[in-house]
Amino acid sequence: MSEIVSKHTVSVLVDNEPGVLARVIGLISGRGYNIDSLTVAEVDAEKHISRITIVAPGTEQTVNKMISQLQRIVPVKRAANVTFEKQGIEREMALVKIVSTGEKRVESMRLSDVFRARVIDTTHDSFVFELNGSPRKIDAFIDLMKPLGLSEVSRTGVVAIARGTEKM
Amino acid sequence: MVNIQMTGAQMVLKAFEDHQVDTIFGYPGGAVLPIYDELAKERDTNQPIRHYLVRHEQGASHSAEGYARSSGKVGVMLVTSGPGVTNSVTGLTDAMMDSIPIVCISGQVPTHLIGTDAFQECDAVGITRPCTKHNWLVKDINDLSRILHEAFYVASSGRPGPVLVDIPKDIQFQTGTYIGPETVKHKSYRPKLKANIDQIDDALKLIVDAEKPIFYTGGGVINSGNAAVQLLREFVRLTGFPITSTLQGLGAYPGDDSQFIGMLGMHGTYEANMAMNECDLMINIGARFDDRITGKIDEFSPNSKKIHIDIDPASINKIVKVDVPLIGDVAHVLEDSIKLWKSKVYKINKPPLKEWWKTIDKWKEKDSLKFTSDKNTIKPQYAIQRLYELTKDKDVFVTTEVGQHQMWAAQYYKFSKPNRWITSGGLGTMGFGLPAAIGAQVAHPDKLVIDIAGEASILMCIQEMSTAIQHKLPVKIFIINNQYMGMVRQWQELLHDKRYSHSYTDALPDFVKLAEAYGAKGIRVQKPNELDKAINEMIEYEGPVIFDCVVEQNENVYPMIPSGKAHNEMLLGDETKKEEISDEGKVLV
Numbered sequence: 001m002s003e004i005v006s007k008h009t010v011s012v013l014v015d016n017e018p019g020v021l022a023r024v025i026g027l028i029s030g031r032g033y034n035i036d037s038l039t040v041a042e043v044d045a046e047k048h049i050s051r052i053t054i055v056a057p058g059t060e061q062t063v064n065k066m067i068s069q070l071q072r073i074v075p076v077k078r079a080a081n082v083t084f085e086k087q088g089i090e091r092e093m094a095l096v097k098i099v100s101t102g103e104k105r106v107e108s109m110r111l112s113d114v115f116r117a118r119v120i121d122t123t124h125d126s127f128v129f130e131l132n133g134s135p136r137k138i139d140a141f142i143d144l145m146k147p148l149g150l151s152e153v154s155r156t157g158v159v160a161i162a163r164g165t166e167k168m
Numbered sequence: 169m170v171n172i173q174m175t176g177a178q179m180v181l182k183a184f185e186d187h188q189v190d191t192i193f194g195y196p197g198g199a200v201l202p203i204y205d206e207l208a209k210e211r212d213t214n215q216p217i218r219h220y221l222v223r224h225e226q227g228a229s230h231s232a233e234g235y236a237r238s239s240g241k242v243g244v245m246l247v248t249s250g251p252g253v254t255n256s257v258t259g260l261t262d263a264m265m266d267s268i269p270i271v272c273i274s275g276q277v278p279t280h281l282i283g284t285d286a287f288q289e290c291d292a293v294g295i296t297r298p299c300t301k302h303n304w305l306v307k308d309i310n311d312l313s314r315i316l317h318e319a320f321y322v323a324s325s326g327r328p329g330p331v332l333v334d335i336p337k338d339i340q341f342q343t344g345t346y347i348g349p350e351t352v353k354h355k356s357y358r359p360k361l362k363a364n365i366d367q368i369d370d371a372l373k374l375i376v377d378a379e380k381p382i383f384y385t386g387g388g389v390i391n392s393g394n395a396a397v398q399l400l401r402e403f404v405r406l407t408g409f410p411i412t413s414t415l416q417g418l419g420a421y422p423g424d425d426s427q428f429i430g431m432l433g434m435h436g437t438y439e440a441n442m443a444m445n446e447c448d449l450m451i452n453i454g455a456r457f458d459d460r461i462t463g464k465i466d467e468f469s470p471n472s473k474k475i476h477i478d479i480d481p482a483s484i485n486k487i488v489k490v491d492v493p494l495i496g497d498v499a500h501v502l503e504d505s506i507k508l509w510k511s512k513v514y515k516i517n518k519p520p521l522k523e524w525w526k527t528i529d530k531w532k533e534k535d536s537l538k539f540t541s542d543k544n545t546i547k548p549q550y551a552i553q554r555l556y557e558l559t560k561d562k563d564v565f566v567t568t569e570v571g572q573h574q575m576w577a578a579q580y581y582k583f584s585k586p587n588r589w590i591t592s593g594g595l596g597t598m599g600f601g602l603p604a605a606i607g608a609q610v611a612h613p614d615k616l617v618i619d620i621a622g623e624a625s626i627l628m629c630i631q632e633m634s635t636a637i638q639h640k641l642p643v644k645i646f647i648i649n650n651q652y653m654g655m656v657r658q659w660q661e662l663l664h665d666k667r668y669s670h671s672y673t674d675a676l677p678d679f680v681k682l683a684e685a686y687g688a689k690g691i692r693v694q695k696p697n698e699l700d701k702a703i704n705e706m707i708e709y710e711g712p713v714i715f716d717c718v719v720e721q722n723e724n725v726y727p728m729i730p731s732g733k734a735h736n737e738m739l740l741g742d743e744t745k746k747e748e749i750s751d752e753g754k755v756l757v
Contacts, residue, residue: 015355018305019293030298068482074302074322077356 007036008063009055009083009090009160011168015075016042016050023073024052033058033066037092037135037157049077055135055158078168087162092155094138095120096129100149108148115141126151171347176312176340177202180273181210183316184217186349189244191218191235191610193228197248198288199275202340204246220610220639223631225252227603229259230629233268234607237590238565240393242269242324243607249275250288253295253334258597261299263330265594266416267391269323270330272300278338279307292334301329306336309344317352326359327480328391359479363496368505371451371475371492372514378449378473379520380527381409384432384461387416387593388454388478389498390586396420396499397586400453403502406509407516410528412440414455415578418589423582429528430537433461434729435575438536438738439528441727444469445735446527452476454498457487458594459756467734477501536727536740537579546696548573548648548719552580552620555646558703564588565608565617569601569625572654575725577620599628605643606636616644616707623649623676623716633686636712644706645714647679650721658724663731663754683714692716731756 014020021040028035036055043051056063063081070079082088096117098108101124112119112129115137121128131141135158142153162168174182180203184192196204210216222228225247232243243263247256253274263270277286293305302322304315315333323331375381383404389396397420404411404427411421412432421428430437432444441463444450450472455461462468465487474490476483477498484493494501539549552573566581567590568574574591583589590608592600605619619626626647636643648654656671680690689709693702693716706713727738732753 018307019297022294023297026297065482065486068484068486072327072480072482074357075355 003059003061005057005059007055007057007083008060008081009053009088009158010063010067010070010079011082011160012052012054012070012079013077013168014050014052015077016048017075020050020075021052023075024054024070027069027073028054028056028066031066031069033062037155039157039159053157053159080168082160082162087164087166088160089163090134090158090160091132092135092138092158094131094142094153094155096131096142096145096150097152098127098129098145098149099125099151101125104148108145111141111144111148117141171345173343174346175202175343176306176309176335177206179312179316179344179346180335180340181206181217182346183313183320183349184244186317187242187320189217189242190215191220192244192246193220193222193231193235193607194246195222195225195228195248195252197252197275199249199277199337200246200252200273200340202337203273203275218610219246220606220635222603223634224629225255226258226599227606227629227632227635229256229270229272230262230597230600230603231607231610231632231635232270232272233259233263233266233600234567234590234604235611236268236270236607237604238587238608239611240587241611242271242320244271244273246273247275248288249277249292250290252288253290253292253332257295257299258595260296260330260332262592262595262597262600264299264301266592267328267387268330269328271319271323272330272332274332274334275340276305276334276336279336280338282336292332296332299330300332303332303334305334306339309339309342312339312344313346314352317349318354320349321354322357326357360495361479361497361500362504363477363494363501365504365508367492367494368501368508369512371494372505372509372512374449374473374475374492375407375451376514376517379517380447380524381407381449381451381521382443382447383409383411383451383453384414384444384455385411385417385420385453386414386455389417389420392454392479392498394586396454396497396502399499399502399506403506406506408521409451410443410525412436412443414458414461415591415593417455418578419583419586422584424584429532431578433458434463435579435725435727438534438727438740439531441729441735441738442531443528447472450474452478452490453502454478456483459487462488463729463737464732464734469735534740536738539723541696542720543696545720546693546699546717548576548650548723549580550696551648551699551717551719552576554699555618555620555703556581558700559616559618559707562616565590565605565612565615567591567601567604567608567617567619569619569621569628570596570598571622571625571656572650572658572723572725573620573622573625573648575655576648581620598625602626602629602643602645603632603635605645606632606639606641609636609641609643610639617642618644618646621645621647622654623647623651623679624653624673627677630682633683633688633712633714637687640711642709642711642713644712646706647714647716649676649679649716649718650723651676652721655725661724663749679714679716683712686712688712688714690714690716692718694718
């Protein structure tokens with residue numbers, strides 16, 4: 001197995017009951033794994049199932065161990081490495097606030113167009129952009145905005161799903 | 169099933185009845201008074217629940233473990249909120265590490281006070297989340313019966329473990345609908361019991377081809393139950409392979425059988441560890457490649473194929489990469505294996521096996537458990553050997569505390585049946601032995617139960633003597649007294665140039681007087697020639713006994729794989745030249 005440390009996206013389906021998120025993150029920190037991002041929301045209101053998406057750095061082996069441990073948690077129904085299976089689609093949303101005037105302000109507007117970001121709030125001195133895409137795209141946008149008056153960023157964290165007919 | 173209306177407190181007792189619980193260990197307090205009130209009311213019924221009043225909630229948790237491990241049933245404990253829960257944490261963690269089914273019912277402050285830092289409030293589910301298999305805070309009376317049934321199911325199925333149900337006091341008073349256990353099915357938790365048959369066949373083919381095989385068995389066999397034990401014995405005899413066991417697996421295979429080559433690991437026999445090191449096929453049944461077993465992991469059994477039977481998928485490839493994983497219950501997997509073996513008429517490769525046994529017999533000649541006896545002082549090994557010889561004709565249950573005495577007990581006391589050996593392996597909890605012995609005695613009132621203890625460990629839960637007296641439980645506490653925290657002293661000798669930092673106890677109680685103060689019998693022995701008579705006196709006494717066996721102070725546990733070393737780098741005794749332990753090794757525990 002690969003010994004290279006990289007980012008892995010893990011999807012976890014859980015019974016939406018009190019404390020389930022604490023169990024999942026408690027296990028991850030208790031066993032010495034790290035988390036880069038985490039998202040959670042109920043995805044089946046009738047059956048009360050939530051989906052947790054975790055981005056964690058590690059080798060394939062450590063992430064597989066983490067998944068096995070997650071599957072031991074009683075309310076965890078399934079856990080899978082959607083990166084590893086190379087079938088995953090990952091998306092994230094970011095709100096990016098730019099405070100600047102003059103040429104910098106114009107440039108930020110021009111670049112946001114390239115990234116197909118939407119302006120959702122503006123004053124004479126600021127924009128708030130809404131941007132969707134892969135985490136890498138958002139990273140790139142934020143990097144470009146840094147010299148143009150980047151003031152504040154809020155990101156949702158990654159959500160992921162398998163391509164094609166495959167179901168978790 | 170009729171759905172009945174009753175109070176929360178009544179539901180707890182009804183659930184006990186429905187799950188055949190007749191014994192609980194507990195300690196009352198403000199937040200569990202409604203449940204204790206129900207216990208008082210049903211005291212006069214035909215089959216009241218037997219409640220054993222402990223002296224500290226840690227005692228309740230270890231007693232529940234001792235009860236569960238000696239009987240194969242779920243251990244049940246009842247404690248109050250706040251300190252009742254926090255005192256239980258050690259026992260719950262212990263049960264988690266050794267996979268023991270425990271249901272802990274805890275009281276909680278009423279729901280409207282949760283989160284207000286109320287008197288005796290603690291975040292019970294938060295504190296116990298990492299040390300239970302699962303836990304619940306009951307916020308609605310109509311969830312209570314379902315949760316109680318789920319609790320028993322989760323604790324006892326799959327890889328067993330402790331669970332906690334936290335019940336606020338107002339919920340205990342409220343009336344709601346009780347649903348019977350037949351109608352409750354857990355939403356998602358379904359452990360897999362049977363392994364894939366093709367993979368079993370792959371494993372059997374490895375067994376057929378093996379030239380230097382070994383069975384390495386663990387507590388999973390005992391947890392799986394008596395059927396697993398019988399099937400293991402059948403399978404091992406069918407193959408003629410050598411078998412070694414972890415600390416927790418002792419008794420699954422008879423300790424005095426010729427195919428059994430002793431315990432393995434840090435203080436295992438020379439032949440067991442060498443065989444693990446040199447084997448070409450390792451069949452791990454219900455063990456977990458614990459660090460006490462493997463020694464230095466990158467030199468662990470370098471040339472073997474590995475089969476691993478485990479009910480917990482997370483144990484597979486966690487520490488050691490295996491060739492054939494068989495995920496399932498030991499009894500189910502062994503049953504299918506034996507059936508398949510017979511139907512395919514597989515045969516063992518006999519000539520190489522004979523050679524392998526010759527090699528093992530050579531290792532055995534080292535006699536790694538030998539020790540020099542002394543006329544004037546009792547050697548601890550000798551004490552355990554005599555205890556074994558004088559009790560082996562009885563059906564004895566042995567518990568231990570943690571330390572040198574525990575290892576000597578594992579080495580010199582031989583077990584021929586499962587569930588007779590009850591020791592804290594994973595967590596290594598000093599203070600475990602006495603309350604565990606109480607639990608075992610409760611489960612087996614007419615059997616001889618001995619806690620092999622150290623003088624340091626026993627003081628950690630000594631208050632449970634009072635429990636033993638109150639409930640007339642004739643447990644025998646056999647203290648190997650060397651005045652040191654012996655294992656700490658041994659490590660300080662080997663790793664820290666004999667700087668014995670705080671490992672000597674300067675002010676021990678007089679254990680004979682201590683026994684008498686509790687109303688038990690005290691016996692002290694200092695000379696080897698008085699030992700047998702005193703042990704017999706202990707066995708014959710009808711009540712609890714504290715036996716103070718004063719032993720040689722500087723004896724070490726050998727053989728020993730020093731930290732950071734491989735199986736073939738064992739120290740065999742004090743006379744062996746001591747190699748420097750590397751800095752890397754010193755860091756390990």
